[in-house]
Amino acid sequence: MSPVRGRYSTHDHEHYERPRRRTRPRTKERPTYDDALDGLVVTVDRGRYTLLVEERTVTAMKARPLGRKAVVVGDRVRVVGDTTGDDGSLARIVEVHERSTVLRRTADDDDPVERVIVSNATQLVVVTALADPEPRPRLLDRALVAAYDARMAPLLCMTKSDLADPEVLLSTYRSLGVPWVVTQRGGDLDELRERLAGQVSVMVGHSGVGKSTLVNALVPDAHREVGHVNAVTGRGRHTSTSAYMLRLPPLPGRSEAEAGWIVDTPGIRSFGLAHVEPEHLIEAFPDLDEMTEGCPRGCTHGEDEPECGLDEAVEAGTADPDRVTSFRRLLAARSASDH
Numbered sequence: 001m002s003p004v005r006g007r008y009s010t011h012d013h014e015h016y017e018r019p020r021r022r023t024r025p026r027t028k029e030r031p032t033y034d035d036a037l038d039g040l041v042v043t044v045d046r047g048r049y050t051l052l053v054e055e056r057t058v059t060a061m062k063a064r065p066l067g068r069k070a071v072v073v074g075d076r077v078r079v080v081g082d083t084t085g086d087d088g089s090l091a092r093i094v095e096v097h098e099r100s101t102v103l104r105r106t107a108d109d110d111d112p113v114e115r116v117i118v119s120n121a122t123q124l125v126v127v128t129a130l131a132d133p134e135p136r137p138r139l140l141d142r143a144l145v146a147a148y149d150a151r152m153a154p155l156l157c158m159t160k161s162d163l164a165d166p167e168v169l170l171s172t173y174r175s176l177g178v179p180w181v182v183t184q185r186g187g188d189l190d191e192l193r194e195r196l197a198g199q200v201s202v203m204v205g206h207s208g209v210g211k212s213t214l215v216n217a218l219v220p221d222a223h224r225e226v227g228h229v230n231a232v233t234g235r236g237r238h239t240s241t242s243a244y245m246l247r248l249p250p251l252p253g254r255s256e257a258e259a260g261w262i263v264d265t266p267g268i269r270s271f272g273l274a275h276v277e278p279e280h281l282i283e284a285f286p287d288l289d290e291m292t293e294g295c296p297r298g299c300t301h302g303e304d305e306p307e308c309g310l311d312e313a314v315e316a317g318t319a320d321p322d323r324v325t326s327f328r329r330l331l332a333a334r335s336a337s338d339h
């Protein structure tokens with residue numbers, strides 16, 4: 001994977017997909033689907049989609065006109081057919097609404113394409129244990145790059161605070177200005193709940209950091225709900241590696257509409273960052289961005305750039321050196337491996 005791609009290259013993998021083969025002549029009159037209902041994709045399992053449609057859990061498949069277009073967790077879709085949600089019923093997804101954000105998982109040897117795993121999320125909760133397992137700063141940095149690039153608000157969630165002090169980790173992340181919360185099993189989650197309210201939050205973190213423990217504490221009937229979802233798709237929770245979306249209970253005195261959603265991503269440990277452009281990343285740091293206006297064309301604003309405006313700003317005392325260093329660490333994490 002090339003670490004830095006040309007500024008004008010095409011990044012949307014859909015462009016690389018082969019054109020759809022038409023087995024039937026295109027009909028002049030396309031169906032209008034006036035009777036279609038709106039649905040939200042909460043999990044995907046082997047070509048079957050579990051949707052929420054007017055509070056009903058509905059199983060659906062993609063309709064033919066969608067072709068190879070991916071449907072992912074978080075998608076807002078239009079659905080026709082049997083939307084009763086009754087046992088054995090199957091609806092059809094005929095349209096996917098435009099996505100406000102996308103989070104991609106990394107390409108790998110088996111699949112060279114960075115695929116979208118979750119759409120329309122507003123916040124990326126980067127979960128790390130303070131100990132057992134030890135924090136992996138590279139992985140955290142890469143997750144933050146994914147958040148900034150996707151224009152999702154990052155939130156650093158440090159679990160297992162009974163085992164270690166958060167200060168060491170915080171000293172690394174403070175200058176990035178990432179909001180953070182500290183949790184521990186059985187402890188108070190008010191601050192985290194407050195941060196999740198009204199957002200669609202995706203939780204990421206490597207195995208064992210305590211994501212399931214958090215989800216179970218945040219959504220008391222998560223097991224039942226996820227169990228149900230998978231009963232629909234005929235696959236057990238323990239074998240599922242697909243992302244799934246759960247509605248959070250509303251905060252006391254607030255409405256359902258403000259409650260927010262949480263997406264857990266078991267089995268997804270790394271993000272596709274090959275498409276991330278330095279110019280796009282720095283826009284997430286407006287204070288630094290404005291210091292790069294005089295940079296030479298094509299400057300990546302990295303450490304090795306000979307005439308980067310960030311260096312000038314540090315010398316002139318107008319930029320915080322810690323912040324520049326942190327930004328450059330993220331820039332470098334883009335092309336580094338996950339470990």
Ligand SMILES: Nc1nc2c(ncn2[C@@H]2O[C@H](COP(=O)(O)OP(=O)(O)OP(=O)(O)O)[C@@H](O)[C@H]2O)c(=O)[nH]1
Pocket residue numbers: 159160161162163183184185186205206207208209210211212213214266267
């Ligand atoms: N000491 C301590 N242990 C915790 C805490 N939270 C979770 N654990 C334990 O850490 C282990 C992993 O927790 P999980 O919630 O299963 O972690 P996960 O991130 O869902 O891991 P995967 O399911 O492998 O993705 C379990 O044995 C938990 O009981 C905590 O705050 N303190």
Ligand SMILES: [Zn+2]
Pocket residue numbers: 292295296299300301302305307308309310
């Ligand atoms: Zn520069």
